[in-house]
Amino acid sequence: MKQTKKITILHSNDLHGDFLAEQVDEKLVGGVSMLSGYIEKVRAEQPNTIYVIAGDMFRGSVIDSEYKGLSTIEIMNALAPDVVTIGNHEVDYGIAHLLFIEKCARFPIINANLYIKNTPTRLFTPYKILRMDGMNILFIGIITQDVINQTKSESLVGSFVDTAAAAAEVGKICNAHNSIDIDFTVLLTHIGFEEDKHLARQLDPAWGVDLIIGGHPHVVQPARVLMAEDGREVPVFYSLGNFLSHQTSPENMLGGMASVTICMDETGAYVEDYELLPTINLITKNPDTGWYNYSPMLLSDYTPELAATHHIPGCSLDAMQTLFDQIISGTAG
Numbered sequence: 001m002k003q004t005k006k007i008t009i010l011h012s013n014d015l016h017g018d019f020l021a022e023q024v025d026e027k028l029v030g031g032v033s034m035l036s037g038y039i040e041k042v043r044a045e046q047p048n049t050i051y052v053i054a055g056d057m058f059r060g061s062v063i064d065s066e067y068k069g070l071s072t073i074e075i076m077n078a079l080a081p082d083v084v085t086i087g088n089h090e091v092d093y094g095i096a097h098l099l100f101i102e103k104c105a106r107f108p109i110i111n112a113n114l115y116i117k118n119t120p121t122r123l124f125t126p127y128k129i130l131r132m133d134g135m136n137i138l139f140i141g142i143i144t145q146d147v148i149n150q151t152k153s154e155s156l157v158g159s160f161v162d163t164a165a166a167a168a169e170v171g172k173i174c175n176a177h178n179s180i181d182i183d184f185t186v187l188l189t190h191i192g193f194e195e196d197k198h199l200a201r202q203l204d205p206a207w208g209v210d211l212i213i214g215g216h217p218h219v220v221q222p223a224r225v226l227m228a229e230d231g232r233e234v235p236v237f238y239s240l241g242n243f244l245s246h247q248t249s250p251e252n253m254l255g256g257m258a259s260v261t262i263c264m265d266e267t268g269a270y271v272e273d274y275e276l277l278p279t280i281n282l283i284t285k286n287p288d289t290g291w292y293n294y295s296p297m298l299l300s301d302y303t304p305e306l307a308a309t310h311h312i313p314g315c316s317l318d319a320m321q322t323l324f325d326q327i328i329s330g331t332a333g
Contacts, residue, residue: 005048005133005134005135005262005263005264005269006046006048006261006262007048007049007050007132007133007135007137007184007260007261007262008042008046008048008049008050008259008260009049009050009051009052009186009211009213009258009259009260010039010042010049010050010051010052010257010258011051011052011053011054011213011237011240011256011257011258012035012051012053012054012240012255012257032075032078032079035079035296036078036079038298039051039079047133048132048133050082050083050130050132050137051079051080051081051082052081052082052083052084052085052139052188052213053076053081053083053084053085054085054087054188054189054190054213054214054215054240055084055085055086055087055088055089055090055143055190055215056087056088056089056090056190056215057069057072057073057076057084057087057089057090058072058089058090058092058093068093068097069090069093069097069098069101070101070104073101073104073105074104076105076107077104077105077106077107080106080107081107082107082108082130083107083108083110083128083130083139083141083188084105084107084108084109084110085109085110085111085141085142085143085188085189085190086098086109086111086114086124086141086143086190087143087190087215088143088190095123099123102124108125108128109124109125109141110124110125110126110127110128110139110140110141110188111123111124111125111126111141111142111143112126112127112140112141112142112166112169112170112173113126113142113143113165113166113169114143124141126140126141126169126173127139127140127141127173129177129182135183135184135262135264135269136181136182136183136184137182137183137184137185137186138173138174138177138182138184138185138186139186139187139188140170140173140174140185140186140187140188141188141189141190142166142170142187142188142189142190142191142199143189143190143191163191163195163198163199163202164202166191166199167199167202167203170187170203170207170209171203171204171207174207174208174209175207182208183264183268183269184210184211184262184269185207185208185209185210185211186209186210186211186212186213187199187209187211187212187213188213189212189213189214189215190214190215191214192214192239193214193221193238193239196212196214196236196238196239197236197238199212200212200226200234200236209234210234210269210270210271211234211235211236211237211260211271212234212235212236212237212238213237213240213258214236214237214238214239214240215239215240219239219241219251219252219254219327220239220240220241220251220254220255220256220276220278220324220327221237221238221239221241221327222238222327222328222329222330223235223236223237223238223258223274223276223328224236224238225274233270233271234271235260235271235274237256237258237276240255240256240257240258240276241254241255241256241279248312249312250312250313250314250315250319250320250323251323251327252281253280253281253282253283253310253312253315253320254278254279254280254281254299254320254323254324254327255278255279255280255281255296256276256277256278256279257276257277257279257298258274258275258276258277259274259275259276259277260273260274260275261273261274276328277298277299277300278298278299278300278321278324279296279297279298279299280296280297280298280299280302280315280320281294281295281296282294282295282296282297282302282306282309282310283295283310283311283312284309284310284311285311292311299320299321299324302317302320303317304316304317307320
C-alpha cells in the first residue's frame with residue numbers, strides 16, 4: 001500500500017555574509033530576518049520541512065570580513081539549518097579558522113572529500129542522517145575543485161579532487177548504510193553545474209542516491225530528472241542560484257527553493273513529485289548613505305512597484321519571470 005509523505009526541502013546558498021533587509025514603502029522586504037520568518041512559517045505549516053545550505057555562507061560583506069565569519073555563523077545559528085555543506089569561500093579565512101568556526105555552529109556541517117593527507121582522517125563529518133516522519137534521510141556533502149586550489153598552502157590538507165573519486169566516496173558511504181538503514185539519500189554539493197552533471201552520471205544505481213541539490217554557479221539552473229538503471233527517477237537541482245549576491249546581471253538575481261514529495265511503499269521510498277520555487281534578490285541603493293541593500297524574496301512576492309526600485313537594469317517583473325521560465329525550459333541564451 002502506497003503511503004505518501006511530503007518532505008519540503010528549503011535550500012539556500014551563497015549568502016556571502018549579507019543579511020540586511022530593505023525598507024520599501026514603510027515595509028521591510030527580504031533579508032535574513034524575512035527569510036527566518038518564512039522558514040518558521042513553512043516549518044509550522046509543514047512539519048516535515050528540512051532547511052539545507054549548500055555552501056558559501058562567508059565572504060562578501062564588510063561585516064563578515066571584519067569578524068571573519070563569526071557574525072555570519074551566529075546568524076546561521078538563528079536560522080537553525082538542519083544540515084550544511086561547505087563551499088569554496090568557507091576556506092577564505094584559512095582551514096584552521098574554518099575548523100574553529102565549525103565549533104561555533106549549532107548545526108551539522110558535512111563534507112565527504114576533504115581530509116588530512118596520509119591519514120584516513122576527514123576534516124568534517126562526511127554525512128548526516130536525519131530522521132523525519134519515520135524515514136531515515138542520508139545527506140552527503142561534496143565540495144568543488146576550487147577549494148583545493150585555495151588550500152594549496154595547507155600542505156596537510158588533501159581531497160578527492162575529481163568527480164570520479166568523489167563518486168567513489170559517495171558509494172562507500174551509501175554502501176555502509178544499506179536500504180534497511182536508509183530510506184532516502186540526498187547529495188548536497190558545491191561543485192557547479194557541469195560537475196554536478198558529470199557526478200550524476202557516475203553514480204551507481206545500487207547506491208540508491210535519490211536527489212542531488214547543487215550550488216556554486218551563482219545562477220539558477222534547470223531541474224532535471226535522471227533515470228537510474230533500476231527505474232528510479234532521480235531529480236537533480238543542478239543549481240538553485242544565488243540567495244544574496246553582489247553580482248550585477250539579471251540572471252544572477254534569480255534563485256530557487258526546492259520542494260520534493262516522497263512516497264513510501266513496500267518497495268521503499270521514491271520521489272513522486274518535485275517543484276522549484278523561484279526567488280529574486282532585490283538590490284536598492286540608499287540615496288542618503290550610498291549603501292546598497294540586498295533583499296531576497298520569492299518571485300511571487302516581487303511586484304512591479306518593487307521592480308521599479310531595483311538597482312540592476314532589466315529586472316522588471318515580466319523580464320525576470322520570462323528569464324526564469326527560459327532557464328527552466330533550457331531555452332535561455
